[in-house]
Amino acid sequence: MNQLEVCLTPALLPMYNVESSIVVIIDIFRATSSICYGIENGAEAIIPVSQVEECAAYRDKGLNYLLAAERNGEVVIGFDFGNSPFAYTAEKVKDKTVVLTTTNGTHALHLSLKAKKIVVGSFLNLSALSEWLKVQNDDILLVCAGWKNKFNLEDTVFAGAVISKIKSSKHKLDDSAIAAEDLYELAKPDLAAYLSKTSHSERLKKLGIEKDIAFCLNVDITTSIPVLKGDRLVKMTC
Amino acid sequence: MNQLEVCLTPALLPMYNVESSIVVIIDIFRATSSICYGIENGAEAIIPVSQVEECAAYRDKGLNYLLAAERNGEVVIGFDFGNSPFAYTAEKVKDKTVVLTTTNGTHALHLSLKAKKIVVGSFLNLSALSEWLKVQNDDILLVCAGWKNKFNLEDTVFAGAVISKIKSSKHKLDDSAIAAEDLYELAKPDLAAYLSKTSHSERLKKLGIEKDIAFCLNVDITTSIPVLKGDRLVKMTC
Numbered sequence: 001m002n003q004l005e006v007c008l009t010p011a012l013l014p015m016y017n018v019e020s021s022i023v024v025i026i027d028i029f030r031a032t033s034s035i036c037y038g039i040e041n042g043a044e045a046i047i048p049v050s051q052v053e054e055c056a057a058y059r060d061k062g063l064n065y066l067l068a069a070e071r072n073g074e075v076v077i078g079f080d081f082g083n084s085p086f087a088y089t090a091e092k093v094k095d096k097t098v099v100l101t102t103t104n105g106t107h108a109l110h111l112s113l114k115a116k117k118i119v120v121g122s123f124l125n126l127s128a129l130s131e132w133l134k135v136q137n138d139d140i141l142l143v144c145a146g147w148k149n150k151f152n153l154e155d156t157v158f159a160g161a162v163i164s165k166i167k168s169s170k171h172k173l174d175d176s177a178i179a180a181e182d183l184y185e186l187a188k189p190d191l192a193a194y195l196s197k198t199s200h201s202e203r204l205k206k207l208g209i210e211k212d213i214a215f216c217l218n219v220d221i222t223t224s225i226p227v228l229k230g231d232r233l234v235k236m237t238c
Numbered sequence: 239m240n241q242l243e244v245c246l247t248p249a250l251l252p253m254y255n256v257e258s259s260i261v262v263i264i265d266i267f268r269a270t271s272s273i274c275y276g277i278e279n280g281a282e283a284i285i286p287v288s289q290v291e292e293c294a295a296y297r298d299k300g301l302n303y304l305l306a307a308e309r310n311g312e313v314v315i316g317f318d319f320g321n322s323p324f325a326y327t328a329e330k331v332k333d334k335t336v337v338l339t340t341t342n343g344t345h346a347l348h349l350s351l352k353a354k355k356i357v358v359g360s361f362l363n364l365s366a367l368s369e370w371l372k373v374q375n376d377d378i379l380l381v382c383a384g385w386k387n388k389f390n391l392e393d394t395v396f397a398g399a400v401i402s403k404i405k406s407s408k409h410k411l412d413d414s415a416i417a418a419e420d421l422y423e424l425a426k427p428d429l430a431a432y433l434s435k436t437s438h439s440e441r442l443k444k445l446g447i448e449k450d451i452a453f454c455l456n457v458d459i460t461t462s463i464p465v466l467k468g469d470r471l472v473k474m475t476c
Contacts, residue, residue, distance in 0.1 A: 008389055011250055015388050150253050151246055153413040175436050176389040182424055183417055198413050 003139040004171035006159045006180045009146035010108045022138045023115035024129070024162065026122070027145035028154040029204055030083050031105030033122040033216040035233055038088035038098055040124070040222035045097045045232040048106045052076055055101040066093065068100040073207030084212050097232070104145035109228070112143055120226035120233060123158060123191070123216065128223040130165035132236070140166075142180075153183070153198040157191070160184025191217045241377040242409035244397045244418045247384035248346045260376050261353035262367070262400065264360070265383035266392040267442055268321050269343030271360040271454040273471055276326035276336055278362070278460035283335045283470035286344045290314055293339040304331065306338045311445030322450050335470070342383035347466070350381055358464035358471060361396060361429070361454065366461040368403035370474070378404075380418075391421070391436040395429070398422025429455045 007016050026032055035046050044064075049055050056078075058065045069075070070082030081087035083102065112118055116138055121129045133140055142162055144155035160180035167173065167181070187194035192214065204213055225236040245254050264270055273284050282302075287293050294316075296303045307313070308320030319325035321340065350356055354376055359367045371378055380400055382393035398418035405411065405419070425432035430452065442451055465474040 008246060009250065011253070012247065012388065015249070015386070147413075148253070150250065150412070151414040151417070153417055156417065174388070175385075175391040178435060179389070179391055179394065179417070179421055182421060186420055186424070197416060 001172050002137065002170060003141070003174070004163060004167060004177055005139070005141050005174040006156065006163070006176040007141055007143045008151050008156060008176050009144060009149050010104075010111050011149040013111045013143065016141055017139065018112055018141065019114045019116070020139050021115055021141040022117045022119065022133070022136055023112040024119055024121045024133070024140070024142045025105060025109050025112065025145065026142060026155045026158050027102065027105035027108065028122055028158050028216055030085060030212055030216055031100070031102040031145070032120045033124055034083055034085040034088050035100070035120050035226050036122045036124040036222050036224065037085045038093045039226040039233065039235050040224040041088060041090040042094035043088070043098050044095055045234045046226065047097065047099045047232050048109055049099060049101050050103070050106045050110070052101050055079070055099045058099045064096055066096050066098045068098055070101075073204075073209060084209065085215050086212070104147060108143050108145040115141070118228040119236065121158065121162065123161070123219045124222045125220070125225060126158075126161055127165070127220045129225055130162055132225055133162065134166045142177075147199070154195050156180045157184050157187045157195065161188075239410050240375065240408060241379070241412070242401060242405055242415055243377070243379050243412040244394065244401070244414040245379055245381045246389050246394060246414050247382060247387050248342075248349050249387040251349045251381065254379055255377065256350055256379065257352045257354070258377050259353055259379040260355045260357065260371070260374055261350040262357055262359045262371070262378070262380045263343060263347050263350065263383065264380060264393045264396050265340065265343035265346065266360055266396050266454055268323060268450055268454055269338070269340040269383070270358045271362055272321055272323040272326050273338070273358050273464050274360045274362040274460050274462065275323045276331045277464045277471065277473050278462040279326055279328040280332035281326070281336050282333055283472045284464065285335065285337045285470050286347055287337060287339050288341070288344045288348070290339050293317070293337045296337045302333075302335055304334050304336045306336055308339075311442075311447060322447065323453050324450070342385060346381050346383040353379070356466040357474065359396065359400065361399070361457045362460045363458070363463060364396075364399055365403070365458045367463050368400055370463055371400065372404045380415075385437070392433050394418045395422050395425045395433065399426075
């Protein structure tokens with residue numbers, strides 16, 4: 001029997017056996033959606049970093065690096081683009097390495113480094129990710145990036161979507177997995193409407209990025225699974 | 239506008255403004271249910287402590303103290319009773335002070351000591367508690383004791399019940415409050431059936447205390463609100 005659990009915020013990671021698990025990093029609005037889209041569109045790698053300065057340090061490493069940095073919804077001056085998934089088109093990222101500075105998503109990823117394997121999930125690659133998870137024989141820990149270590153609804157609902165697709169009699173669900181799946185079932189008929197009541201969605205609306213939000217709720221428009229190799233997220237090759 | 243928020247486990251308390259809030263401590267299976275029942279039944283006070291040794295230290299203070307200590311579902315040898323709500327009848331606790339050792343509930347309470355006020359909630363006093371909360375003009379933080387700092391479903395569903403009863407246009411809900419309310423709406427038609435799938439419920443069943451669980455899901459059989467005064471929980475007098 002394998003554990004199938006949901007860590008609702010990075011602050012709760014110490015309560016889980018990260019070492020024995022495949023970890024799925026989830027930051028729906030917008031980091032992991034953009035990462036899935038970028039890897040699908042041929043980015044050679046995406047390197048998530050915490051600080052704008054770390055990101056800027058890649059500037060001298062050559063033209064093959066694109067630097068993505070955003071603070072408060074605006075591209076930081078001097079950077080190539082921000083966190084909008086629309087910046088991660090084939091035209092822009094094919095064969096490039098994107099250095100992406102995010103806060104919540106990177107935080108979750110860095111706290112999970114001891115995991116057996118770290119992959120990235122979003123509604124964009126829901127089915128592809130779930131098909132792969134289904135045939136693994138390890139514990140699975142879905143890590144919601146949340147917002148500043150607090151619970152958020154969109155990451156939890158996505159975790160629930162994964163659970164609903166992969167759970168079987170070989171899995172033992174924890175209470176947060178049960179709750180996440182139930183919330184997903186409520187949200188499923190109209191994800192956008194359900195998530196429009198969240199705090200994060202309100203915040204993003206104020207930033208004028210409703211188009212990004214809508215895009216991040218597109219289900220199964222990609223099939224790549226980003227996986228961490230060293231400090232780089234690359235396309236999983238089975 | 240007041241905040242109406244749910245802290246899903248004590249581990250997330252640092253993310254909340256405890257100081258400006260009325261805190262409701264929630265530990266449905268079984269600490270806060272037993273406390274509500276004991277206060278209703280005339281206990282002079284209930285003193286929650288973390289360690290069995292702290293509890294034992296009250297033994298020399300006189301016959302008016304009842305000592306409640308339980309580990310792994312068994313009354314600790316030499317103590318008057320354990321955590322079962324059935325021990326908190328008027329016959330046993332009237333005019334007595336009960337020193338209760340719990341783990342999750344006490345942990346949540348001790349981390350919340352800076353709150354404006356600390357009260358105790360359970361399904362037993364749901365409506366009485368909600369009526370009182372409704373007319374307060376402070377931020378409200380519902381603190382789920384959880385299980386060893388992890389999320390649990392029964393505490394969250396109860397938080398959702400409170401939210402469903404008190405929320406109004408004067409409240410700003412966080413995402414965990416929204417999720418808790420939705421989970422409560424799912425659970426409401428048959429609380430026992432819904433919560434039977436939780437991990438904690440499984441654990442308690444193994445301990446042979448299904449009767450306790452069923453009792454803790456009785457809605458509105460008490461009207462007292464336990465409130466913390468110093469280190470003692472006493473009946474609120476308005």
